[in-house]
Amino acid sequence: xxxxxxxxxxxxxxxxxxxxxxxxxxxxxxxxxxxxxxxxxxxxxxxxxxxxxxxxxxxxxxxxxxxxxxxxxxxxxxxxxxxxxxxxxxxxxxxxxxxxxxxxxxxxxxxxxxxxxxxxxxxxxxxxxxxxxxxxxxxxxxxxxxxxxxxxxxxxxxxxxxxxxxxxxxxxxxxxxxxxxxxxxxxxxxxxxxxxxxxxxxxxxxxxxxxxxxxxxxxxxxxxxxxxxxxxxxxxxxxxxxxxxxxxxxxxxxxxxxxxxxxxxxxxxxxxxxxxxxxxxxxxxxxxxxxxxxxxxxxxxxxxxxxxxxxxxxxxxxxxxxxxxxxxxxxxxxxxxxxxxxxxxxxxxxxxxxxxxxxxxxxxxxxxxxxxxxxxx
Numbered sequence: 001x002x003x004x005x006x007x008x009x010x011x012x013x014x015x016x017x018x019x020x021x022x023x024x025x026x027x028x029x030x031x032x033x034x035x036x037x038x039x040x041x042x043x044x045x046x047x048x049x050x051x052x053x054x055x056x057x058x059x060x061x062x063x064x065x066x067x068x069x070x071x072x073x074x075x076x077x078x079x080x081x082x083x084x085x086x087x088x089x090x091x092x093x094x095x096x097x098x099x100x101x102x103x104x105x106x107x108x109x110x111x112x113x114x115x116x117x118x119x120x121x122x123x124x125x126x127x128x129x130x131x132x133x134x135x136x137x138x139x140x141x142x143x144x145x146x147x148x149x150x151x152x153x154x155x156x157x158x159x160x161x162x163x164x165x166x167x168x169x170x171x172x173x174x175x176x177x178x179x180x181x182x183x184x185x186x187x188x189x190x191x192x193x194x195x196x197x198x199x200x201x202x203x204x205x206x207x208x209x210x211x212x213x214x215x216x217x218x219x220x221x222x223x224x225x226x227x228x229x230x231x232x233x234x235x236x237x238x239x240x241x242x243x244x245x246x247x248x249x250x251x252x253x254x255x256x257x258x259x260x261x262x263x264x265x266x267x268x269x270x271x272x273x274x275x276x277x278x279x280x281x282x283x284x285x286x287x288x289x290x291x292x293x294x295x296x297x298x299x300x301x302x303x304x305x306x307x308x309x310x311x312x313x314x315x316x317x318x319x320x321x322x323x324x325x326x327x328x329x330x331x332x333x334x335x336x337x338x339x340x341x342x343x344x345x346x347x348x349x350x351x352x353x354x355x356x357x358x359x360x361x362x363x364x365x366x367x368x369x370x371x372x373x374x375x376x377x
Contacts, residue, residue: 055144060100061123062139065132069101070116070124077113129196137190142173142180146337153332159339170337174245188221188249191284195224198283201367202228202314209233212278212310216241218267218301219285223250223260225314226281230256239263239274267297273304280305283314283369287330288340291351298355298374305376311357313372318344326368348372 064070072078072086084094098114101107106120116124122131137143142165149160161167167178174184202225203209209229215238217226223240230236237259240250244264252260265272267285280301286294301311316327327342334340343351349359358377364370 058139061135064101064106065123065135073116077110077115079113131193133189133193137186153336160336191221192224198367198369199225199228201365203232205363205365205371214277215279216274216277217281221246225283230259241265270300273300275304276306280311286313287315287334287342288338290339294351295354302356311374314369316342316368317370318342320344
C-alpha cells in the first residue's frame with residue numbers, strides 16, 4: 001500500500017546545441033519520435049513503471065518504520081545526516097534513503113532539515129493509534145517472498161508458500177522452529193495495529209451494538225475489537241476466543257476488569273465456540289479460508305447461537321463493478337499465502353446460506369471494512 005502526492009508537471013531542459021545535435025543524429029526518425037512523444041503518450045508507461053517498482057516503495061516504507069525514523073524526529077526537524085546517525089544508518093546511504101522517503105511523502109523538507117509528514121507520523125510505534133506494525137507485517141519478508149510465487153498460484157490455483165517459504169501453510173510460520181520465528185509476534189502486533197483504525201470505524205457505523213449484552217469475539221487475537229465495543233456498551237460482557245498462544249496476549253484494561261474473559265480454542269472446533277451469546281464477532285477471519293472451512297466456521301457459530309443471536313462479519317467486500325479497490329489486491333494476497341479470498345456480497349450470501357444463516361444487513365464503514373450482519377435462517 002502506498003500513497004502518492006499531487007502530480008507535478010515537469011519540463012526537461014536541454015541546451016540548444018544538444019537538441020540540434022540530437023535532431024541531426026536522428027534525422028527523419030527523430031522527427032517521428034518527436035511527433036509521438038506527447039505527454040499523453042508518456043503517461044501510461046510512467047504509470048506502468050510506477051506499478052513495476054512498487055516493491056521499492058514497500059521496502060522504503062518498511063525500513064522507515066523498522067529503523068525508527070519517526071522516533072528520531074519526535075522532538076522536531078533534523079538534518080538528514082543527523083537522522084541517519086540516530087537511526088544507525090550509513091550516512092551516505094541514509095541520506096539517499098531519506099530523500100526517497102521524502103519523495104514518497106513520509107517526510108517534508110523544511111529548509112535544511114526534514115520533518116515527519118502527517119502520513120509518516122502514523123509509523124511512529126509509540127503513537128497510540130500507530131499503523132507501524134500493520135505496515136511492517138504487510139511488507140515483511142515472508143509476505144514479499146510469498147508473492148514471488150504468483151505465477152505458481154496462477155497456474156495451479158494453489159497457495160505458493162510451500163515453494164516460496166518452505167512451509168505447508170502460512171500458520172506454520174508461527175512455530176518457533178520456522179525460518180521466521182518472530183513472525184507470530186509481528187502478526188499479532190500487525191493485527192492490533194490495524195485494528196485501531198478499523199475498530200474506530202466500526203464504532204462509528206450505524207450498527208447499534210448497545211442492543212447486545214453478551215459478545216463472543218471469535219478469533220479475536222488480542223481483543224481490540226471486543227475491548228472497543230465494551231467501552232461503548234456499559235454493562236455488556238464478552239469473551240475472546242483464540243489459540244492458547246494468542247489469547248495469553250490479551251491485556252484487559254482496568255476499567256473492564258470482570259467484563260472480559262478469554263477462552264483458548266480453535267474456531268474450527270465446534271466445542272470451542274461459547275454458546276448462547278447475543279452477538280458473535282468475526283473480524284478478518286473468513287477471508288483467511290476457502291469456502292469449505294469458511295462454511296464450517298460459520299456453521300460452528302450457528303449451532304452455538306440462540307434464536308435471536310446475530311453474527312457480525314467484518315471484512316472487505318469486493319465490488320461487483322470495475323475500477324480500483326484494495327479488496328481486489330488483497331484477494332490475490334489471500335489466495336497466494338493462505339488459499340483464502342476476499343468476497344462479493346453475493347459470495348457471502350452463499351456462505352451464510354450453506355451454514356444455516358441468512359444475511360440481513362450490510363454496512364459500509366469509513367475504513368476498508370464492511371459489516372455483514374447475519375441471523376439464523
